[in-house]
Amino acid sequence: DAKTTQPPSMDCAEGRAANLPCNHSTISGNEYVYWYRQIHSQGPQYIIHGLKNNETNEMASLIITEDRKSSTLILPHATLRDTAVYYCIVSAGAGTALIFGKGTTLSVSS
């Protein structure tokens, strides 16, 4: 079973920041937090990952709470192309399967 909890859906206006929360209260010390997204009928796309520090890349920012029990993915300026299902996954080291929960369906509208 997935070890994360996410809201089933969120809406965001184009150009605004989209903040997607994730709870992972049972995360272990060696587990990373990964975020992927899936646009309709495509394979999942990697977005970002983190262990305990906040991370930023060209796609998004990841804010992890100090106790590591929750995190927030931030898309700073959402566009219509960001409409997708966003999955938050906790996983241990390389070679272990990523277990997908139900994710959050983000709808970006103009």
Added chain:
Amino acid sequence: GAVVSQHPSWVICKSGTSVKIECRSLDFQATTMFWYRQFPKQSLMLMATSNEGSKATYEQGVEKDKFLINHASLTLSTLTVTSAHPEDSSFYICSASRGTSGINEQFFGPGTRLTVL
């Protein structure tokens, strides 16, 4: 980022036939590959884990004799759906793991849509 391809992207077959789906890591060697299945409006469900040169490990409820997985090289894994039936119609997605330690870098293929008539 690393690229993973799948072939074919879609296939339609008659009930009772077998279908082979290929998953290739194009620019890296994948120590481990994974196969997922996704039904409409549902999340990805892990079917099996395969390591090059070893037998695949199947998740509970996945019939290993029906879903044959071969991982013959570090860049190729195949999933064969034997004697396919309409209930096997689904979106099949593979992923390839690049790392051997530390960060779990996985890259997903574009998926194969199987329709069994």
